[in-house]
Amino acid sequence: MKHFEANFDGLVGPTHNYAGLSFGNVASLNNAALVSNPKAAAKQGLQKAKALADLGMIQGILAPQERPDLNTLRRIGFSGSDAEVLRQAAKTAPALLNACCSASSMWTANAATVSPSADTRDGKLHFTPANLVDKLHRSIEPITTGRILTATFNDPHYFHHHNHLPEHNSFGDEGAANHTRLCQEYGHAGVELFVYGQEATNPHAPKPLKFPARQTLEASMAIARLHQLEAENCVFIQQNPDVIDQGVFHNDVIAVGNQNVLFYHEQAFLNTQAKLDEIKRKLDTELYFIEVPTAKVSINDAVKSYLFNTQIITLPSGEMAIIAPTDCQENPAVYAYLNELLSLSTPIKQVLYFDVKQSMQNGGGPACLRLRVAMNEREVAAVNQHTLLTDALFTRLNTWVEKHYRDRLSTEDLADPQLVIESRTALDELTQIMKLGSVYPFQR
Ligand SMILES: N=C(N)NCCC[C@H](NC(=O)CCC(=O)O)C(=O)O
Structure with missing residues (x-):
């Protein structure tokens, strides 16, 4: 039987905006006063998704959430x-209104x-949908996320959907952003x-001092x-608390894996x-651990360019490609590193750059925008086919x-x-296009 890794990208919602909601996420705080362009944001995301579909990858789309969230208000x-x-x-409470208007469900690496x-x-x-309890604007996502996932992966014979974890800091869960599979x-x-x-x-265990650690053991x-x-x-690996304090709020800002490749910064882990x-003991296969030294790429450059928030994908030819934001091209140290990487003997043979700046300005790179789902061909056939990105759906x-x-x-427009x-x-209209049923509070 054939197997694939599909990517399900979050469609950017109509309220995409910059409200500075994510303490510990440098881009979100720095761009707090910017005026956003939701139309451009959604189109940038769709372009990236379509490019992967055109490369022969299985590409799905996850619907955005209803915002403003009047139920929560x-x-x-x-x-x-x-x-x-x-x-x-x-x-009387503009910060709460902003939290109820974020289009943050677009970052589907945090969906589950x-x-x-x-x-x-x-x-x-x-x-398991992520509870995202560390941030108010994200903690209101999991119930609708669960409904959208169930409507997308809608055959109980193949797909098992759990409830999100208890909504307490002890169980802070950020989903696939802190999980990878080799x-x-x-x-x-x-x-x-x-x-x-x-x-x-464990009060004695290491933890960051300045910014929150969103995921718990x-x-x-x-x-x-x-x-x-x-x-x-x-x-189970602990993220280096020092790099969390430098703006690495999720592991996928400092490491990414695909099949037998783990690509990570020297300072990523403890x-x-x-x-x-x-890992070597538990996985009996040839492994490539590609460690990027600080001397070549500083943590600051990694956080600014999102070198590690790239997607490593296996093309139908068997070669791997890196899907990177154009911000990596614009950073001299990172661009030099990526060019050097192509000359090393690793499975990664190409780097493809995409403009996802509307998302990047809120701290969301190419990898944040996608949820990876490894599936066999029967499971692919069991997915709600109206969520898979064809030429017709793209148009x-x-x-x-x-x-x-x-x-x-x-x-102010919120x-x-x-x-x-x-x-x-x-x-x-979208729930009709994607045949999702009534997933939104206003439809129930
Ligand atoms: N790394 C991954 N997988 N996801 C990135 C999520 C970015 C998101 N930004 C925001 O929610 C900013 C919203 C604002 O400030 O308006 C967050 O911090 O949770």
């Missing part, structure tokens, strides 16, 4: 008509952790790497249990050598974006009641 005491709720919130059927005891593909072939049992920032229940271990993984197929040895979605999205949005109407009209 009502839950915290704002009342009256939709316009009145927005007006009161803008006047996914374990392919080759790794799980029941032979099903497991999904394997020989996508369809063979692999080793799942869970990278956590902090051990919540307790959450990672809970996911491994839920997904029915064998201990022999899991490795106890690196012991952990690499454990349809571009037309849809063109029709419904604004090309300019500032945080209180505009017209934005609620525009967003709901767009999403209602």
Whole structure:
């Protein structure tokens, strides 16, 4: 049977904006006052997704969430008509209104952790939506994320959907951004790497001092249990707290893996050598550990360029390619490193650059925009086929974006009641295009 790794990219929602909501995420804070362009953001994301589909990859799309989130605003005491709720919130609690308007569900690397059927005891593909408790604007995502995932991977014979973990800091879970999988072939049992920032229940364990560690060991271990993984197929690695304090808020800002390649910065982890040895012991295949030294790329350059927030993909030819943001081309040290990488004897043979600046300005690179799902051909056939990116869907979605999205949005615009109407009209049409059913609160 054939096996693939599909990428499901988050479609950028109509309220994409820069509100400076993510403490510890340097780009989000630095670009807080910018005016965004939701139309350009959605089109940049679709272009990247289409390019991967054109390379012969299986490419899916995950629908965005309903924003402004009026349900949450009502839950915290704002009342009256939709316009009145927005007006009161803008006047008395603008930070809460901003949190309820973020299009942050576009970063689907944070949608869920996914374990392919080759790794799980029941032979099903497991999904656990991330609870994202560290950030208010993200903590309101998991319920609708679960509905969208269930509508996308909608055959219970193949797909097992779990609830998100308990909503407490002890179980802070950021999904696939802190998880990667190494394997020989996508369809063979692999080793799942869970990278956590902090051990919540051990006050003596190392942790960052300045910025939050969003993922806990307790959450990672809970996911491994839920997904029915064998201990022999899991490795738990602590992120280096010093780099979290330099803006590495997720592991996918400092490391990325694909099949037998782990590409990471020298300073990414704690106890690196012991952990690499454990991976070697648990995965009996030829492994490429590509460690980037600080002398070639500083942490600052890695965070600015998102060198490690690249996607490493295996092309149908068997060669690997890196999907990088154009910001990597614009950073001399990083660009030089990527050119040098192509001359080394590793499976990575090409680098392809994409302009995803609208997302980058909020701290989301190419890898943040996608959820990876390794599947066999039967599982691919069991996916809701209207979510897979064909030429027709690409054209349809571009037309849809063109029709419904604004090309300019500032945080002042978030209180505009017209934005609620525009967003709901767009999403209602989208659920019909992608045959998702009633996944949004306004449809239920
Ligand atoms: N690394 C991965 N996988 N994802 C990146 C997520 C970026 C996102 N930014 C934001 O949510 C900024 C929103 C704002 O400031 O308006 C976050 O910090 O959670």
